[in-house]
Amino acid sequence: MRSYEKFFRRNRLPHRWFPGCGNGIVMKAIVQAIEKNPAFTQDNTVIVSGIGCSSRASGYMDFDTLHTAHGRAIPFATGIKLARPELNVVVITGDGDCTAIGGNHFIHGCRRNVDLTVVLFNNNIYGMTGGQASPMTPLGKKATTAPYGSVDRPFDACKLAEAAGATYVARSTAFHVQHLVKTIEDGLSNRGFSFIEALVQCPTAYGRRNKMGDPAKMMAWMRDNAVMKTAWDKLPDDKKIGEKFPIGLFYRAQEQDYDAAYQQVIDIAGGAAK
Amino acid sequence: MSARLMQGNEAIAEGALVAGVRFFGGYPITPSTEIAESLAKMLPKVGGTFIQMEDEIASMGVVLGASLAGRKVLTASSGPGISLKQELIGYASAAEIPVVIVNVQRVGPSTGQPTAPSQGDVMQARWGTHGDHSIIVLSPWSVREAFEVTVRAVNYAERFRTPVILLTDEIVGHLRENVELPDKVKVYPRRAPKISRAEGYEPYTPDEDLVPNIANFGEGYHIHVTGLIHDETGFPSGSPKVTREAIKRMHEKISRAEDEIVDVHREFMDDAEVAVVSFGGTSRTAYEAVLNARKRGLKVGFIRLVTIFPFADKIIRELSKNLRGLLVADLNFGQIVNEVERVAECPVKLCAKYDMTIFEPEEIEKSIDELVAEVK
Numbered sequence: 001m002r003s004y005e006k007f008f009r010r011n012r013l014p015h016r017w018f019p020g021c022g023n024g025i026v027m028k029a030i031v032q033a034i035e036k037n038p039a040f041t042q043d044n045t046v047i048v049s050g051i052g053c054s055s056r057a058s059g060y061m062d063f064d065t066l067h068t069a070h071g072r073a074i075p076f077a078t079g080i081k082l083a084r085p086e087l088n089v090v091v092i093t094g095d096g097d098c099t100a101i102g103g104n105h106f107i108h109g110c111r112r113n114v115d116l117t118v119v120l121f122n123n124n125i126y127g128m129t130g131g132q133a134s135p136m137t138p139l140g141k142k143a144t145t146a147p148y149g150s151v152d153r154p155f156d157a158c159k160l161a162e163a164a165g166a167t168y169v170a171r172s173t174a175f176h177v178q179h180l181v182k183t184i185e186d187g188l189s190n191r192g193f194s195f196i197e198a199l200v201q202c203p204t205a206y207g208r209r210n211k212m213g214d215p216a217k218m219m220a221w222m223r224d225n226a227v228m229k230t231a232w233d234k235l236p237d238d239k240k241i242g243e244k245f246p247i248g249l250f251y252r253a254q255e256q257d258y259d260a261a262y263q264q265v266i267d268i269a270g271g272a273a274k
Numbered sequence: 275m276s277a278r279l280m281q282g283n284e285a286i287a288e289g290a291l292v293a294g295v296r297f298f299g300g301y302p303i304t305p306s307t308e309i310a311e312s313l314a315k316m317l318p319k320v321g322g323t324f325i326q327m328e329d330e331i332a333s334m335g336v337v338l339g340a341s342l343a344g345r346k347v348l349t350a351s352s353g354p355g356i357s358l359k360q361e362l363i364g365y366a367s368a369a370e371i372p373v374v375i376v377n378v379q380r381v382g383p384s385t386g387q388p389t390a391p392s393q394g395d396v397m398q399a400r401w402g403t404h405g406d407h408s409i410i411v412l413s414p415w416s417v418r419e420a421f422e423v424t425v426r427a428v429n430y431a432e433r434f435r436t437p438v439i440l441l442t443d444e445i446v447g448h449l450r451e452n453v454e455l456p457d458k459v460k461v462y463p464r465r466a467p468k469i470s471r472a473e474g475y476e477p478y479t480p481d482e483d484l485v486p487n488i489a490n491f492g493e494g495y496h497i498h499v500t501g502l503i504h505d506e507t508g509f510p511s512g513s514p515k516v517t518r519e520a521i522k523r524m525h526e527k528i529s530r531a532e533d534e535i536v537d538v539h540r541e542f543m544d545d546a547e548v549a550v551v552s553f554g555g556t557s558r559t560a561y562e563a564v565l566n567a568r569k570r571g572l573k574v575g576f577i578r579l580v581t582i583f584p585f586a587d588k589i590i591r592e593l594s595k596n597l598r599g600l601l602v603a604d605l606n607f608g609q610i611v612n613e614v615e616r617v618a619e620c621p622v623k624l625c626a627k628y629d630m631t632i633f634e635p636e637e638i639e640k641s642i643d644e645l646v647a648e649v650k
Contacts (some may be wrong), residue, residue, distance in 0.1 A: 042496065043492070059509060064497055065497075068335065068365070072335045075333075083340035270319060271321045
């Protein structure tokens with residue numbers, strides 16, 4: 001048995017994601033990152049998810065796990081963290097869950113800088129319901145609800161997180177596994193709101209409709225189009241073309257997290273310790 | 275504690291604190307805001323947490339998360355906010371998470387008449403969220419009782435692991451009375467697992483009272499909580515049998531304790547030939563109307579629902595057997611009246627008001643006179 005396998009509820013496996021789906025890669029990366037952080041144990045870590053394909057992950061993971069309602073993972077996670085600050089709280093969400101129905105909670109979670117690590121599995125589509133356009137479906141890409149190509153301008157969730165106040169913001173992909181693990185690991189160790197966007201391939205509900213080929217081809221697309229942030233910054237604008245996109249660390253800051261700030265409120269009010 | 279002049283909303287905050295509530299999440303809305311404002315001051319003094327969320331849905335989510343982590347929790351709002359909270363009230367029912375939701379009713383639908391009194395959210399309190407579910411709904415008629423009913427609501431939420439709606443109204447919420455409140459009350463503790471994980475603990479295995487002893491997060495039980503229909507393990511199940519049993523148990527854990535939960539304040543029923551049914555702030559007017567009618571020699575009884583749901587089927591039915599008629603004073607288009615008609619074995623008359631003003635005693639008295647004439 002490989003060492004990270006203890007983090008899974010083996011009686012709940014195999015998972016139900018479609019063959020070729022990238023969600024399993026990110027789920028594994030999360031537990032590998034947790035394994036590397038001695039402050040995170042199976043007893044003191046809570047995994048909170050919303051609704052959607054990626055949010056199924058909580059059920060497979062052997063921690064206290066919470067599968068909330070669509071879009072609501074961040075408020076639930078906030079409640080857990082503020083009620084018991086000694087617990088580590090990791091949120092698993094998707095592009096629809098986090099940036100559409102949960103968009104308000106997402107930006108306010110960032111603003112408060114609650115000590116959560118949010119991993120957004122971005123498959124560019126609503127997978128569980130069969131391939132409808134999400135707020136992160138790229139322009140022109142097809143979905144069942146955008147049969148002629150999407151005209152809705154997509155969110156850049158990393159820019160959104162940074163602008164809203166998150167203190168760790170990074171992107172990686174299911175292809176760049178080592179980088180993805182390191183990115184999540186750094187997010188876990190940041191005391192504050194950490195946001196990691198992990199691009200995943202959805203061959204069934206997204207790739208097939210957009211003629212992106214088999215899962216391996218979709219991952220090769222990630223390899224060919226992702227540019228490390230450091231290199232991206234040096235690229236002249238006329239080279240930032242086509243489907244190229246930056247990955248890596250976008251923002252990191254040390255700021256007081258919400259629990260520490262509220263502890264000050266308790267002190268001013270003359271309150272007892274929790 | 276010495277006597278203090280306080281508002282119904284403040285008494286709810288006091289009751290919450292004494293009952294052990296240590297976490298409040300909310301969003302500003304009149305006429306409930308004083309509950310949030312009071313707890314924003316009070317909670318940090320006892321090491322508790324107050325948080326103002328970005329919206330009403332998040333307010334429900336944050337208190338449910340805190341409850342799962344072991345805190346006793348409460349949130350408060352009014353009609354428009356309560357409508358938004360419905361999604362996660364259903365989640366609390368399905369996942370069996372203790373939570374108290376205070377609804378200080380105002381005129382609806384929609385933005386309605388901010389923030390004039392109404393009692394138009396009765397059926398929403400019972401059926402607001404989708405799907406079959408059980409719920410407890412309580413309503414106070416005074417500042418003192420707002421305190422007591424809040425304590426009871428928190429205790430029921432914990433004991434039955436259910437959402438409890440404290441259905442008050444602008445009348446009681448903003449009413450000021452001189453009250454002396456106890457420092458200590460009987461508090462129901464958070465239920466705890468009786469066996470260890472190694473002994474085969476399952477979070478949703480019901481205890482003898484049909485309520486499961488679900489571990490708090492962070493206690494090493496590695497539980498899974500979901501809004502999907504689940505079996506005793508907490509994991510979703512696609513089985514018709516599991517679905518049937520889960521929904522049945524959710525109802526029966528409360529219906530089984532109905533005799534204890536259902537609380538009906540009765541006066542003058544010994545000689546009553548007709549009686550007035552009401553709840554909350556409206557009962558204050560109904561009481562005066564009953565007193566006035568009795569002074570005129572009419573044999574009128576007074577029935578006040580402290581527990582709105584589960585509805586007092588048995589009590590109303592039994593009382594109605596000795597009555598010639600029941601008058602329901604509904605500060606809405608007619609909601610409680612349907613419940614009374616469902617169970618009463620005597621004629622039922624409706625006295626409805628929905629014009630953003632409270633009842634005057636004379637209005638109810640006039641309806642009493644009409645009822646007496648009709649059932650002679």
